[in-house]
Amino acid sequence: MSLRDRVAIAGIGCTPYSKDSGVSTLTLATRAIMAALEDAGLPPDALDGLATHRVGDSVLPALVAQSLGVRDPRYFLDQFGGGSVSHAVVGQAALAVDAGIADYVVCYRALNARSEFRMGGTGRPLVDAVETQYQAPYGYFVPPQQFAMAARAHMDRYGTTEAQLGHVAVGQRANAALNERAMMRTPFDLDDYLASRPVVEPFRLLDCCLETDGAVAILLTTRERARDLAKQPVSISGAAWGGGQTLFSNQQPDTTTTSAANLAPRLFEMAGVGPRDVDVAQLYDCFTYSVIVQLEDYGFCPKGEGGPFVESGATRLDGSIPVNTHGGFLSEGYVHGLNHVFECVSQLRGEAGARQVAGAEVGLSTAQPGYVSGNASALVLRRAE
């Protein structure tokens, strides 16, 4: 049976986002989960399932369960993978809730990605994939390098400009200025962007997401149960994850198109909506370029026109499709994906304050579109009755 609108997000929680949390990932996880439970109006012992994902920093679901006093979880998931699986975790857990494996499952991600395991650090490959043996000897193995190569290909092929990358960064910082959770709230303009120091050509410092200590928790239950809880339920209309082409696959015909292009039709079919129905989109923004390519691959604009689309202002708060309304990973913080879901839920509940998109009913939230691991994942969420 299709998952469409059968499972709801009943609670959301997060810790402060910082450069140095001063506490363990276990503490971060439990704090975010307690906040999500409080948001839903549920006690900790209601929880009977835990789901997370890992690369680098992590904390085992069993240890989190013990810390919360959940003696006998009926469901757990500890998915290996980084940003690309962040939304797959929610999709997987939703299947378990729908099948009655567990009633209240929390999806969380906790990491000290600035003060401990730095995701963008050099020195070792992030993923121990077979492929890295061909890349590591050349010193090519961290995300800024990998995405830079894809961005350059897009610029060569479609004429995407540095200024267009810059418009992503400038626009998201303007949103972050309206977001009390954001780590970086001081606005900058295109000149500031262009003057920021190079990291990996064509990326400057302001093209790159933050490295963050923090945690996010997303509480799932059935849509029926969610009706009786404290907050406006947000249902999972569509969940899709898949795509099998890494950036250097022989079967990848074109490095300027991501796995999201394959995944998007399935996602929207499950949800029963199309890109035009989406009121607000949180698109995985490890780098500015990722937003541009996803605007194309999820169908908000034709292939190759992501750059001009952003330049037109369409993705701003008052545009046709507001994107990364919290400032995204570039300005709010990088909690590896789930902070996009948090913001999407906030918007659909009408709780986004000064950055609220009026009347938002349908939201898209996406994970990394599949360069490194070959996978992508995404959710279509809807304000539920």
Next chain:
Amino acid sequence: MSLRDRVAIAGIGCTPYSKDSGVSTLTLATRAIMAALEDAGLPPDALDGLATHRVGDSVLPALVAQSLGVRDPRYFLDQFGGGSVSHAVVGQAALAVDAGIADYVVCYRALNARSEFRMGGTGRPLVDAVETQYQAPYGYFVPPQQFAMAARAHMDRYGTTEAQLGHVAVGQRANAALNERAMMRTPFDLDDYLASRPVVEPFRLLDCCLETDGAVAILLTTRERARDLAKQPVSISGAAWGGGQTLFSNQQPDTTTTSAANLAPRLFEMAGVGPRDVDVAQLYDCFTYSVIVQLEDYGFCPKGEGGPFVESGATRLDGSIPVNTHGGFLSEGYVHGLNHVFECVSQLRGEAGARQVAGAEVGLSTAQPGYVSGNASALVLRRAE
């Protein structure tokens, strides 16, 4: 909706089990998967989902998909964890098949666990859990040590004897002598067992599972689709995974009982059967002791009586509940859990040759019962119409 009997195992495949495969885990995975597809009578391009788990050795689902020419998988799972999650992977994937996320999902595990990453090796903790910081400084961090402490507690509390551990090993080797896939087929008796060299008290060499290079693949589809394929379908009647107590949890009242004791009632409830209905059981046997404690925790005998139960011959091929009919991890090989599922399916199809349990209709296959990660997982399988 309950998962009971809605998803079937339509194909099984494996590579030879050896001490030195001479090929990569990617090659092992593709060979086992091709064998499972051939078993089901399906071409590789029918496949649209891949699921695995990892600790140490591994191979990314996306790379396996590329190798098989599967261009656009609609489902993937790469669960972090060792033996305890081996059966959770099948349960998770079954949820995805049931929900129509994908139609043909292969669950695989490929590892060069003898020639490359040795699971039982000392030198580093196997899992980067928070807990290891308290154990590693004492040199206590590999599975033989962990399970030995639990076995000793059971011996102290219930009078379980070294000879009873030995009967597990002797009995399984007798089964392996009838299994052409088994790495170790030369029978031994209790004297041989008692004379084998000590590893970690009370474990001798013959208490410990093998370290194996090899791969297993289990192909899932809906029960309806499975009817039209080449082999007798085996349905997934029950799937359960959970349990949140690691061996040293403050909330673990008793180290002689595992997470399986919590999980078993849920498992059997979903399946609509009880331990008495099980015709054949493949119980996770990283060490002999694990079999004894699971006989108790899955309800085949009262708590504390696992040792005498094995000594009575009840678990032999001609006993009331034949256990580890292939020789198990102790004698067939250690493919981290899925080779138990392979044997269980073989038995339920009536394909187990000289070691066939006559008329086997219901089988239990279990993962590690939750010492190290706190998790357990298990499946009840049934010969389907």
